[in-house]
Amino acid sequence: MSGVIDVSVRDPSRLTLAQRLYLPEIFSGMRVTIRHFLRNLFALRNLPTILYPEQRRDYSGRFRGKHILKTREDGTLKCVACYMCQQACPAECITIVAGEHPKIAYEKYPVVFDIDMLRCVFCGFCVDACPKDAIWMTGDYELAFFNRQEAVFGIDKLVERPGEKVKDGYGYRPYYPGDGTVPPTDASAAPVIPGDGEREKLREECLLPVYRPSAPGIGT
Amino acid sequence: MTVAEVASLSPAAEKIRSQLSATPLSDRVEVRDLDLPTLEVSPADWPALARHLRDAPESRFDLFLDLGGVDNLKRPGAGTRFEAVVHLLALSRGEHLRVKVLLPDADQPALPSVADVWPAADWFEREAYDLFGFDFPGHPNLRRLLCHDAFVGHALRKDYAPGQRWFFSEADMRMPAWALEPEERGHFETQTLSVGPSHPATHGIIHLVARLDADKIIRAETQIGYLHRCFEKMAETHTWNQVIPFADRLNYVSAMINGVGYVKTVEKMLGVEVPERGVLVRTILSEFSRIMDHCVCIGANLVDIGALTNFWYLYQPREGIYGLLEACCGARLTVSYVRVGGLAIDVPEDFVARCRGLLESIPKFLDDVDRLVTNNRIVRHRLQGTGVVSKEQAIAWGMTGPMLRASGVPYDVRRARPYDFYDRFDWDVPVAQDGDNLARYLVRMEEMRQSLSIIRQALEIFPEKGPVNSSDWHVVLPPKDAVYHDMESLIYHFKLIMEGIRVPAGERYDWIEAANGELGFYAIATGAGGPYRLKVRPPCFPNMAAFEKIIIGGTVSDAVATLGTLNIIAGELDR
Numbered sequence: 075m076s077g078v079i080d081v082s083v084r085d086p087s088r089l090t091l092a093q094r095l096y097l098p099e100i101f102s103g104m105r106v107t108i109r110h111f112l113r114n115l116f117a118l119r120n121l122p123t124i125l126y127p128e129q130r131r132d133y134s135g136r137f138r139g140k141h142i143l144k145t146r147e148d149g150t151l152k153c154v155a156c157y158m159c160q161q162a163c164p165a166e167c168i169t170i171v172a173g174e175h176p177k178i179a180y181e182k183y184p185v186v187f188d189i190d191m192l193r194c195v196f197c198g199f200c201v202d203a204c205p206k207d208a209i210w211m212t213g214d215y216e217l218a219f220f221n222r223q224e225a226v227f228g229i230d231k232l233v234e235r236p237g238e239k240v241k242d243g244y245g246y247r248p249y250y251p252g253d254g255t256v257p258p259t260d261a262s263a264a265p266v267i268p269g270d271g272e273r274e275k276l277r278e279e280c281l282l283p284v285y286r287p288s289a290p291g292i293g294t
Numbered sequence: 295m296t297v298a299e300v301a302s303l304s305p306a307a308e309k310i311r312s313q314l315s316a317t318p319l320s321d322r323v324e325v326r327d328l329d330l331p332t333l334e335v336s337p338a339d340w341p342a343l344a345r346h347l348r349d350a351p352e353s354r355f356d357l358f359l360d361l362g363g364v365d366n367l368k369r370p371g372a373g374t375r376f377e378a379v380v381h382l383l384a385l386s387r388g389e390h391l392r393v394k395v396l397l398p399d400a401d402q403p404a405l406p407s408v409a410d411v412w413p414a415a416d417w418f419e420r421e422a423y424d425l426f427g428f429d430f431p432g433h434p435n436l437r438r439l440l441c442h443d444a445f446v447g448h449a450l451r452k453d454y455a456p457g458q459r460w461f462f463s464e465a466d467m468r469m470p471a472w473a474l475e476p477e478e479r480g481h482f483e484t485q486t487l488s489v490g491p492s493h494p495a496t497h498g499i500i501h502l503v504a505r506l507d508a509d510k511i512i513r514a515e516t517q518i519g520y521l522h523r524c525f526e527k528m529a530e531t532h533t534w535n536q537v538i539p540f541a542d543r544l545n546y547v548s549a550m551i552n553g554v555g556y557v558k559t560v561e562k563m564l565g566v567e568v569p570e571r572g573v574l575v576r577t578i579l580s581e582f583s584r585i586m587d588h589c590v591c592i593g594a595n596l597v598d599i600g601a602l603t604n605f606w607y608l609y610q611p612r613e614g615i616y617g618l619l620e621a622c623c624g625a626r627l628t629v630s631y632v633r634v635g636g637l638a639i640d641v642p643e644d645f646v647a648r649c650r651g652l653l654e655s656i657p658k659f660l661d662d663v664d665r666l667v668t669n670n671r672i673v674r675h676r677l678q679g680t681g682v683v684s685k686e687q688a689i690a691w692g693m694t695g696p697m698l699r700a701s702g703v704p705y706d707v708r709r710a711r712p713y714d715f716y717d718r719f720d721w722d723v724p725v726a727q728d729g730d731n732l733a734r735y736l737v738r739m740e741e742m743r744q745s746l747s748i749i750r751q752a753l754e755i756f757p758e759k760g761p762v763n764s765s766d767w768h769v770v771l772p773p774k775d776a777v778y779h780d781m782e783s784l785i786y787h788f789k790l791i792m793e794g795i796r797v798p799a800g801e802r803y804d805w806i807e808a809a810n811g812e813l814g815f816y817a818i819a820t821g822a823g824g825p826y827r828l829k830v831r832p833p834c835f836p837n838m839a840a841f842e843k844i845i846i847g848g849t850v851s852d853a854v855a856t857l858g859t860l861n862i863i864a865g866e867l868d869r
Contacts, residue, residue, distance in 0.1 A: 078704040081736045082726035083678075089671060096671050103666045107603055110662075122610050134642065136624035158791045164536035197539040197630040198623075202638065203791045205777050205784055211624070246624040248774040 133213050137245040138196045140214040141189055143232045144207060151233065152208035155184040159200035159209055167193035168200060189232065191217050192225040198246045213242030306389065307331035313352050319343055329562075329802045330381075332392040337405035340395050344411045347382060347391070355382035355391055358412035358692045360814060361419060362829035363426035367452040369820055375400040378422060379816065381803055381831065385689060385703060388710035392803060397428070404429035407436075414692025417839035425450040425526075440519040440868060443468045449524050456527050470515045473503045484512065487850065491520050495598055495854045498864025500838070502853070509849045514842040521868040529828040533794030534560050535634055537828065542628040544830065544866040547590050548583035548809045550576075550619070552866075553632040558713070559804035559815040560634045563797050566769050572636045572762035573714050578649060578752050579622070579631070581745040582615045585656065587809030587861070588696075588738040595735070595858030596667065599676045599851075604663045611656040618648050634795055635770040636763030649753055653746055660742060668736075677732035681844050681856030684729055691843070692836035695811025697860065700737045701729035707807035719751045734859040769795050794823025810834050810861040832866045 092098040114121055124131055144152045155172035171186035200209050219225040234240060303311060307327040314320050314333075323343060324334040335343050347355040359381040366372035376397040383390055397403040407430040409416040419430045420439040427448040430436055438445065442462045447454050473486045489495065489502040496502070499520035505513040525544065529537045541556040542549040554576050561568065568576075593608035616626040622641050623631035631638055642648075667673050683693070688701035698705055706723045708716040724740035726733035763770045767786040776783035797819040805814035811833025818827040837860045845853040 076720045076722050079722040079724050079740065080726065081724045081740045082728055082733055083736070089674065090669075093669050093671050093674070099670055103670065106662050106665050110607070122613060134621040134624065136622070136639070136642075137620065138624035158788070162536070162791050164532055164539050195539050195628065196625060197628075198638065199536070199539070199630075202771060205787055207774070207778065 133215075133242075133245075135213075135244060137211070137213045137215070137242075138198045139212045139242065139245050140191070140217060140227075141200070141232055142210050142212050142234045142240060142244070143187060143229065144210060145234055145236055147236065149236055151183060151187075151229070152206050153184050153187060154206055154208070155182045155187075156205065158203045158205060162199045162203035164197060164199060165193045165195045167191075167195075184229065187229050187232065188226050190226050191219070192222060201246055201248060204248065207248060210247040211245040212240055213245045215242070303327045304331070310353070310391065313350065314346075317346055317350075319346065328392070328800070329804075330390050330392045332394060334394045334396055337395055337397060340393075341406045341408060341411065343393065344408045347393070348411055353384065354386060355384045355389075356689050357383040357385050357694070358408075358414040358418070359383050359390070359694075359812065360816065360829065360831040361415060361422055362816060363422045363428055363450065364818065364827050365426065365450065365452045369818070369826060374398055376403040376426065376428065378405055378428060379829070381814065381816065383812075385705055388705070390803065390805070402429065403427065404431060406431055407433035409433055412692065413690045414836050414839065417835065424448070425524075427451065437468075438519075440522040440524075442519065449527055454527075456524075456531055470503055472513065473505065473515070477505065482507070489850075489853075491517075495857065497594055497857070498862060498867070500857075500862065500864065500867075502842075504845070504850065504853070506850070511845050511848060511850065511853060514845055514853075516838065516842050518838060518864075519868050521864040523869070525830065525869040526828055529825050531824070533824045534797060535790075535795065537825065538632060539628065539630045542630055544832065544869065545587070545808060545810070545813075545834075545863045546627060546865045547863055548580075548587035549627060549629050550579045550583040550631060551587075551806070551808045552813065553629065554580050555804070555806045555808065555813045556815050557632045557634045558806060559802055559817050560795070560797060562804055563800060563802050563817065563819055564634070564769055564795070566635050566764050566766055568636050568764055569761045570715075571757045571760040572764075574752050574756050575622075575637060575641055575645075575762060576632060577714050577716075578749050578756075579619065579629075581749045581752075582618065582649075582652070584745050584809045585742045586612045586615050588742050591810075591858070591861040592663070592735060592738055595731075595855065596673075598854050598858045599673070601667060601670075601673060604666055607659045607662050607666075611652070611659050614652050614655060618645075618652060621645075621648065633763070633770065635766060636761075640762050646753055646756060649749060653750055653753075656746060657743070660739065664739065668739075674732065676851075676855055677730065677735060677859075678728075679730050679732075680848055680852040681731045681734075681859060682729050683840070683844055687840070687843075688729065691840040693811065693840065694836075695807070695809070695833050696734055696737045696741065697811065697837050699723065699725045700733040702727045707805055707812055711805075713806060715752070715755070716748075718755070719748050721748050721751075731855050731859045796821060796823065797825075805831065808833050810837070810863070830866075830869060832869065834860065834862050834867050838862050838867055 146152055155170050157170055160168040160170050167190040169186060169188040170184050172182050173185035175181040175183065198211060201211055303325065304327050307325055310331050311325040314323055319339055319342060322336065322339050326332040326334060333343065347353050361378060361380045364377045364379055366375050366377065374396045378395040378397065380393040381390060382393065395405045397405060405428065407415065407419055409419060417439060419433055420436060422428045423430060423436055424438040424441050425448055441449065444462045445460050477484045485506045487504045487506050489504065491499045491501040501517040503515050504511045525540055528540055537556060538553050541552045544552045589608040589612050593605040596604045619629050620626045622645065623629050623638060683697065683701050685702045688698050688703065694705065702725055704723045704725045709723050721744045724737050724744065726737050771790055772783040772786050777787045799819055799821045801818045803814055803816040805812050812831065813833050814831030816829040817825050820826045841857065841860060845856055
């Protein structure tokens with residue numbers, strides 16, 4: 075704690091001679107602006123402005139941009155359609171329709187997972203809400219559309235295809251105590267399925283959607 | 295009231311009760327002891343009580359902070375359906391008081407206007423008229439404020455369904471009646487000038503209608519509400535944590551401070567303690583946000599009066615601070631960084647180093663602006679003696695923050711009721727005596743330097759490691775690796791996401807020092823996952839209400855300079 079300081083101008087009605095003459099103040103002001111001018115002229119690298127889009131700003135690994143739906147190693151979505159992100163979303167921009175796997179009774183997956191990018195406020199609550207590490211955000215902030223339908227991103231636009239480069243890199247992701255970035259290794263492991271190799275067999279039979287780099291939509 | 299109840303009153307409430315006992319109001323005013331001393335009064339006794347509270351030498355509640363309605367339709371155990379809740383401040387003692395005016399008539403709720411007691415009540419009463427349909431007999435200009443004139447119904451009543459739409463056409467647009475009739479002043483005719491709603495000098499969408507005698511403004515009226523989205527209604531339909539992104543959009547120039555103010559209210563209702571490291575992160579980023587807010591205010595103000603260069607010098611610190619915020623939470627403007635009970639995520643490893651880097655670079659820019667502006671004769675002529683608000687006016691108009699301090703009142707919440715660790719830091723409250731635009735500029739410049747000093751001291755006691763979140767899993771989401779592997783944690787996680795935090799039933803008004811004054815949140819909980827009612831006390835609202843009075847007698851160009859120093863943020867003004 076400390077006191078109160080009075081910052082008012084002592085004698086407000088009177089300017090000093092130098093201030094009244096005006097020119098000395100002009101020159102002292104010019105000194106500031108010319109210093110900035112010269113510095114900007116000879117040290118272009120330190121310019122505070124950037125030449126977007128040729129030059130791009132470096133954002134941190136926590137940037138909250140376009141979402142991405144994480145996939146398991148075999149290309150199926152990690153999402154189990156639990157509706158928690160939809161519930162947590164303050165902008166009500168997520169729409170999920172859950173599908174039940176015809177053979178593996180306890181396996182649920184999203185048939186529809188839409189995010190309306192025009193409603194989204196990019197708060198990251200969906201990432202915080204996900205219990206399966208299935209939704210992250212990326213550094214992609216270049217979202218422009220010609221109509222509203224285009225702005226509703228379905229699974230095909232949101233899914234991460236294994237092996238394909240993520241545009242602008244990963245952004246905001248769940249919080250892990252520690253360095254705050256790396257998920258525990260087994261978090262992404264596939265759930266245990268009865269029998270060795272049975273899951274793969276069932277998947278082949280029942281066609282759980284698998285996302286691959288080349289396939290634009292739901293493929294097998 | 296029984297003896298036992300009297301005995302249980304806190305000293306503050308007891309003091310007010312004993313003061314009232316000497317007046318004829320004593321048996322008609324109920325004194326209750328909630329988070330603040332609370333008086334309950336009927337509409338008929340309200341003006342007399344108001345006068346007593348303002349004038350009696352031992353009470354002197356001279357600053358009218360806030361008036362908001364409450365609709366008790368769906369609140370169990372409440373008496374009357376409507377009540378008007380007023381918050382007052384006694385500047386000399388820094389004490390807050392709540393008055394509830396209980397409105398017995400549910401069909402036509404009405405209470406007498408107190409705009410003649412506290413001029414600040416004017417716009418707050420219009421707001422309650424608009425959003426709740428309260429009638430205020432005796433109000434000088436009772437019409438809608440935030441909603442447009444074609445709006446049907448009262449949005450904050452519990453029986454008003456959210457999501458309804460009312461279409462507004464140009465034919466519905468209402469100009470003040472006086473503005474439509476020409477007025478003769480002797481031989482000459484006056485002129486009516488409409489500035490805005492969309493005008494480069496209005497910084498946000500604000501409509502100013504001014505009557506001019508040559509270049510002098512002789513009458514003015516402002517219309518706001520163009521950015522109104524009924525934040526308070528949205529809060530009622532969401533959970534406690536979901537309100538945080540909305541709170542960011544109140545004063546979006548210093549979004550961090552709004553979030554901190556909001557979650558502090560909820561944390562107090564819950565009785566949750568945030569670890570020291572979490573509190574210090576909030577303090578540091580809040581003070582940086584304050585600097586940013588002042589940079590924008592001064593920079594934009596100087597652009598309006600023609601000193602463009604300073605805008606760039608002041609926006610560079612802001613850019614650095616945005617970078618820091620983005621590194622912490624992933625967004626520059628609408629940060630959504632705080633959560634009830636802590637923060638969304640711990641700060642990055644280089645947090646302290648980045649803060650120290652900013653502490654190095656920011657003063658240079660402030661010095662440059664100082665050199666360019668403070669003693670410049672043109673700036674002096676534009677700012678000195680214009681937009682003058684005297685000390686008495688500033689208090690009567692309900693101003694807080696730099697506006698009040700520039701008029702010579704050293705009231706700062708961080709000093710009057712130190713929250714977090716503000717009492718541990720050594721800093722000064724800058725005040726100025728003149729109350730003009732120059733005084734407000736000087737106060738803001740000094741406040742930025744004081745904020746830098748606070749941040750420097752906060753970094754010194756900043757613990758290198760430690761939790762930023764409370765460990766109460768009824769409030770804070772459990773760590774992710776626990777959620778993935780531990781059933782118990784997953785259940786906590788699920789309950790928090792699907793149902794929200796269970797805040798115990800009750801009410802609370804809590805306030806902090808935002809960049810442009812006292813930011814208060816009045817929250818009512820009924821034990822559900824979201825707020826029953828959330829009222830914001832927006833600091834720039836009283837400033838804007840006074841604008842049409844400050845500019846009388848000045849020129850239009852002075853009005854533009856004055857609007858800049860009021861620091862109006864439309865997101866917070868219109869909510």
